[in-house]
Amino acid sequence: MRVALFVPCYVDQFYPQVAIASLELLEKLGIEVHVPSNQTCCGQPMANSGFASSTEGCDTNFFKNFEGFDYIVGPTGSCILHLKEHHPSEEIRNSVYEICEFLVDVLKVKSLSANFPHKIGLHQSCHGQRGLRLSSMTELNEAPFSKLAQLLDLVNGVEYVYPERADECCGFGGTFCVTEEAVSVRMGQDRVESHLKNEIEYIVGGDTSCLMHMEGILKRQGSKVQVKHIVEILNHA
Amino acid sequence: MLNHAEASEKFIEDAERTTWHDETLWFVRSKRDKVSKLLPEWEALREQASLIKDHTLANLGQYLEEFESKAQKNGIKVHWAKDAQEHNEIVLSIISKHGGKALVKSKSMLTEECHLNDFLTKKGVEVVDTDLGERIVQFRNEVPSHIVLPAIHLKKEDVGETFHEFLGTPKGNKDPQFLTEAARQHLRGFFLGANVAITGVNFAVAETGEFVVCTNEGNADMGAHLAKVHIACMGIEKMIPKRKDLGVFLRLLARSATGQLITTYSSHFAKPREGQEMHIILVDNGRTRQLARDEFRNSLKCIRCAACFNTCPVYRRSGGHSYHQPVAGPIGSILAPNFDKSANVDLPFASTLCGSCSNVCPVKINIHEQLWFWRQDLMKDGLAPLGKSLSMKGMAFVFSNPTIFKLAGYMGRMVMRFAPFIVNNSLNPWFKQREMPEAPKESFQSWYKNRK
Numbered sequence: 054m055r056v057a058l059f060v061p062c063y064v065d066q067f068y069p070q071v072a073i074a075s076l077e078l079l080e081k082l083g084i085e086v087h088v089p090s091n092q093t094c095c096g097q098p099m100a101n102s103g104f105a106s107s108t109e110g111c112d113t114n115f116f117k118n119f120e121g122f123d124y125i126v127g128p129t130g131s132c133i134l135h136l137k138e139h140h141p142s143e144e145i146r147n148s149v150y151e152i153c154e155f156l157v158d159v160l161k162v163k164s165l166s167a168n169f170p171h172k173i174g175l176h177q178s179c180h181g182q183r184g185l186r187l188s189s190m191t192e193l194n195e196a197p198f199s200k201l202a203q204l205l206d207l208v209n210g211v212e213y214v215y216p217e218r219a220d221e222c223c224g225f226g227g228t229f230c231v232t233e234e235a236v237s238v239r240m241g242q243d244r245v246e247s248h249l250k251n252e253i254e255y256i257v258g259g260d261t262s263c264l265m266h267m268e269g270i271l272k273r274q275g276s277k278v279q280v281k282h283i284v285e286i287l288n289h290a
Numbered sequence: 291m292l293n294h295a296e297a298s299e300k301f302i303e304d305a306e307r308t309t310w311h312d313e314t315l316w317f318v319r320s321k322r323d324k325v326s327k328l329l330p331e332w333e334a335l336r337e338q339a340s341l342i343k344d345h346t347l348a349n350l351g352q353y354l355e356e357f358e359s360k361a362q363k364n365g366i367k368v369h370w371a372k373d374a375q376e377h378n379e380i381v382l383s384i385i386s387k388h389g390g391k392a393l394v395k396s397k398s399m400l401t402e403e404c405h406l407n408d409f410l411t412k413k414g415v416e417v418v419d420t421d422l423g424e425r426i427v428q429f430r431n432e433v434p435s436h437i438v439l440p441a442i443h444l445k446k447e448d449v450g451e452t453f454h455e456f457l458g459t460p461k462g463n464k465d466p467q468f469l470t471e472a473a474r475q476h477l478r479g480f481f482l483g484a485n486v487a488i489t490g491v492n493f494a495v496a497e498t499g500e501f502v503v504c505t506n507e508g509n510a511d512m513g514a515h516l517a518k519v520h521i522a523c524m525g526i527e528k529m530i531p532k533r534k535d536l537g538v539f540l541r542l543l544a545r546s547a548t549g550q551l552i553t554t555y556s557s558h559f560a561k562p563r564e565g566q567e568m569h570i571i572l573v574d575n576g577r578t579r580q581l582a583r584d585e586f587r588n589s590l591k592c593i594r595c596a597a598c599f600n601t602c603p604v605y606r607r608s609g610g611h612s613y614h615q616p617v618a619g620p621i622g623s624i625l626a627p628n629f630d631k632s633a634n635v636d637l638p639f640a641s642t643l644c645g646s647c648s649n650v651c652p653v654k655i656n657i658h659e660q661l662w663f664w665r666q667d668l669m670k671d672g673l674a675p676l677g678k679s680l681s682m683k684g685m686a687f688v689f690s691n692p693t694i695f696k697l698a699g700y701m702g703r704m705v706m707r708f709a710p711f712i713v714n715n716s717l718n719p720w721f722k723q724r725e726m727p728e729a730p731k732e733s734f735q736s737w738y739k740n741r742k
Contacts, residue, residue: 062689067703067730088738
């Protein structure tokens with residue numbers, strides 16, 4: 054099985070610990086992980102801004118870095134969804150996986166040697182949840198399930214809780230966070246507040262961008278609560 | 291006119307009211323969740339409704355003609371209007387024939403879309419909106435902020451003040467029951483005096499030539515039953531093939547809209563009563579243009595339940611008026627560019643693309659995907675501000691070149707580490723109310739290179 058780790062641009066630059074945890078976790082599970090060194094961005098920031106027509110260079114670069122792998126795995130649901138829906142190459146579209154999806158559906162992980170004795174608020178990011186179907190959605194009349202929760206159930210000591218309005222958006226929304234600053238911030242503040250009501254120590258999710266947004270708000274409020282990507286929990290010894 | 295972001299910022303300045311608006315609409319969404327989950331066949335109903343609408347839209351011409359001929363046989367006068375102007379002229383000509391100076395109206399978003407009130411007022415005809423919420427916003431010279439709950443942006447205190455000013459209710463009285471009674475008494479005279487009543491249409495049945503109007507207050511019935519002339523105005527997409535299809539749509543509509551099992555009144559109008567004149571105006575106003583666009587066609591399935599409004603985290607925190615269109619919310623944002631691209635270029639961007647709208651939609655319109663498609667369409671038409679096009683080109687260039695990307699990332703992190711004031715200032719909209727992420731010493735890629 055040829056597996057490549059996709060490290061989205063902003064994770065590479067601002068959240069290297071998320072990529073490191075992804076890499077180490079996959080290696081612990083016996084996977085030989087390739088990390089193409091000239092990868093940059095999935096193209097979503099341009100496409101969601103209405104400039105899908107300008108992503109050609111980005112798409113080509115992605116293809117050059119990732120062609121020929123069986124699985125392309127990344128720690129951000131949103132970038133993965135973009136690739137799955139919009140990358141021009143069918144090969145790429147069919148081989149990208151969000152990391153939780155990969156662990157549950159492909160590796161069928163049944164045990165982890167992880168330990169995280171803390172209470173965490175589980176944040177369900179929209180693109181992972183509604184786009185990639187990582188969990189059931191409150192709007193639909195369907196049986197509840199969650200691939201993220203399934204993985205957390207394998208971690209020692211962790212207690213996870215959902216906020217009220219279990220799957221409301223945090224308001225990040227890509228360039229929305231600056232073009233619609235007021236609404237974006239208000240959504241983020243509301244989301245953070247409902248997590249904090251549960252007296253948690255960490256807000257944990259599968260999409261680094263939502264976490265970055267909520268982290269910015271938590272820090273501005275001077276809160277001690279931190280954000281962590283779920284792979285950091287799953288990889289925590 | 292303020293764009294969506296500017297108007298939202300103003301709305302949100304009143305934090306307490308924003309909380310109240312958000313919670314009130316979330317309450318409606320929760321009721322919708324509860325009742326939809328009582329039906330094991332809920333998702334199958336949505337699928338069925340979506341398929342019926344697909345089929346109807348694919349054969350719209352045929353169903354419209356069938357409806358016309360059946361309705362005419364029933365004694366209804368059928369009119370066709372290609373746009374808002376024609377629609378308004380037709381209404382005026384019917385009113386003029388009957389020498390009316392005042393008319394009562396209920397339950398029509400289409401007439402809002404056509405700006406009928408303005409048009410008729412200018413021609414000297416008084417239009418009285420009889421639904422409570424509509425009447426309130428009409429007094430205040432506003433437009434509805436929500437297609438099902440038109441005055442949801444107002445609190446009972448605001449209504450009390452408005453009624454004090456226009457109906458002479460005691461100052462400071464905000465008792466909903468008292469105020470509703472005052473409105474009823476005030477409207478009664480208009481109901482009795484008007485010889486023309488206008489209603490909207492929820493469903494037009496091709497098979498029978500009848501139309502169905504769903505309401506909770508019953509004003510559409512009161513108006514239509516008292517007036518000598520009933521004019522029903524409908525967009526051509528309101529068509530359904532058979533009466534039995536109502537068994538699907540009526541179950542979905544009220545549950546999706548307000549969490550009720552069914553609307554209080556689902557009134558079937560099939561033929562004029564003796565001595566009454568019944569008209570129906572079939573309005574295109576851009577619908578056939580939308581029908582011809584593959585990506586946007588199924589926006590015409592909409593049954594105007596507003597479930598997408600209530601679930602939208604952006605709408606709940608920005609208020610309906612921030613959308614500057616008769617139909618606000620997510621569905622409004624995909625309908626509006628069809629009317630005027632450049633005036634509504636902001637609306638498809640007033641979303642995080644979270645996808646909740648598409649999930650609650652009873653006819654399964656892929657609303658969030660259409661928002662994305664409109665973004666592409668509008669930018670392709672050159673409607674982006676210059677700064678945006680340039681920054682997008684810059685971004686595309688950097689991401690196409692790994693070496694430049696690495697250099698830019700490195701420089702960015704160093705600036706943030708050693709000269710944070712360059713990004714931490716009021717020119718950066720992120721920083722206004724959020725901290726920037728901490729810039730690490732090295733990127734993942736450089737860590738990885740050293741690891742080997």
